Amino acid sequence: MKVAYVFATSGNTAHYKLGQMILPQLEENRHGVEVVGLFFFDDNTLILQKGNEIGERLSKVAASQNILLMMCDQCALSRGLAEGAPGDKDSIMTKAAPKNTVDNVTVGCFPDLYTALSGNMPDQVITI
16 A cells, blocks of 8 residues: 655654654554655654754655655745745746755645656555
């Protein structure tokens, strides 16, 4: 089974649930399902900031396991983790690019996420 995770809950969700639970399982190849994407909202985007220990580990796992790492464009822009502009009414696709993030990170909105996952669609999407 293929899954994608959406980190939407405010607070320390990515740091605790991803960093202490999911990431170690991915690193040890014992998560039990194939993770095809991780999408980050709000302060959860900060886990992907360059130098963040969890983000650096996650970047390596994402590269080796073909996992999409994507941040919400508006969330990333407002936290200094992207430059450019979000999508607008004429083009719903983002015009933002990652800045000061770990490797293998992209920036986008839901239309960008759908496009990015279209070649490797998850069976389930789990919101945490």
